[in-house]
Amino acid sequence: MQPSPGNKTVRCPVCETPVVWSAAQRWKPFCSERCKLIDLGAWFDESNRIPGSRVTDTNPGND
Numbered sequence: 001m002q003p004s005p006g007n008k009t010v011r012c013p014v015c016e017t018p019v020v021w022s023a024a025q026r027w028k029p030f031c032s033e034r035c036k037l038i039d040l041g042a043w044f045d046e047s048n049r050i051p052g053s054r055v056t057d058t059n060p061g062n063d
């Protein structure tokens with residue numbers, strides 16, 4: 001491992017833990033696999049809620 005002085009740091013979108021933006025950080029921009037899965041889970045949850053309330057909106061105004 002060689003030290004990289006100019007390493008950029010980002011914050012994990014889930015828990016806001018500082019994450020070093022490097023090739024070694026395989027879960028970036030997340031701090032860990034766990035946070036990545038949490039974010040994906042939240043995403044799927046969002047898209048699963050949409051169809052219910054969208055059904056009446058799908059009609060492209062045909063009158």
Ligand SMILES: [Zn+2]
Binds near residue numbers: 013014016031
């Ligand atoms: Zn995190």
